[in-house]
Amino acid sequence: MFVLIVGSGRVGSSVATTALRAGHIASVLDQDPLSHERLDVELGRSWEESGGRFTIGTALEMDALMEAGIAEADVFIACTRGDNTNLVVSQVAQRRFGVPKVIARVLDPRRAAWYAEQGVHTICGTAIAIQQLEEAAFGST
């Protein structure tokens, strides 16, 4: 599969290296050239040497998205630090490019819930943390 990951932070870089190790084509888009280092560290050698693709650019730039391969992507993952960026760019992936599987990381639980109702597949780390904390603190088992 062709996996395009926008945002190479802790989450994005980790998912990207997992995708690459699993034998998928992995392409990463991030505006910060230094975010590349995180990918190298995860793999123990350079990202490109390992067969990964890396494009420098912002998530909303059409040219950068095209260069990163959005038109061929089977899976699109938006995990920049900006909830709104993730929500907008995943809708672009879904509606303009028809990417079959689109996932957006959204930190705000309410925004994540509402957009999920609108058909955007959202993953909310905050909601998961809240749930686990509550279970750990007040859970019966």
Add this chain to the structure above:
Amino acid sequence: MSGLYVIVAGAGKVGWNLTRELINKGHEVTVIDSDRRRYLSVEQELEHSVQYGDATELWVLERAGIQRADLVVAVTGDDEDNLLICQVAKEKYLCERIIARVNNPRNLVHFELLGIEPVVSATDLILRLIEHEVPRYGMIHLLDLPQERLEIIEMIVSEGAPAAGRRVADVTLPDGALVISLLRDGRGYVPKGDTVVKAGDEVLVVLDPGLEEDITRWFVKTDGLPVSGHDVARG
């Protein structure tokens, strides 16, 4: 249009001034900004009309009373924020009117894709003014209807241009273009097929977008010949 309730997202230069003007016109306005220092300075002047918070958070919009807003104007410096605020206002809170600011004209496509309109782009407005003041190929855009895919342009027929001295019927413009008016000596004419175009005439042409170059070649003297259609004798 009096007594609207307006929510303005972003109290930067645009948002702050807009809020003041709207209040002066008798509207009720709440402007929201997520920068604490900005909020405190604006609050000195606008008092309870400004709220502190991230306008892309639903509870902040709800606290500002988005359910009863007649108009939501998103003018932050971030296009993704403006997009999201307008999308939520329109689709979740069913706000009837929204206006979005586009900071980077290249993001316009995203606003279009998500059905956010109208949008205002200062860069585009200034570009358009520049095109009016400094017409390219001696051509001025009089009207642009991008939704309807229609434009009207105005040109002055230059000396020695292929169309000068020809009958309108012999000026074979590409399909999708039509000469709708000739202005000569301060008077406008609706041309007929046998009206002869003269150098110095101002012509108005209605056209499908993208045909500008094929059309200007006829009316503005260039080194090349028109590509559309048959032989064009010069001189």
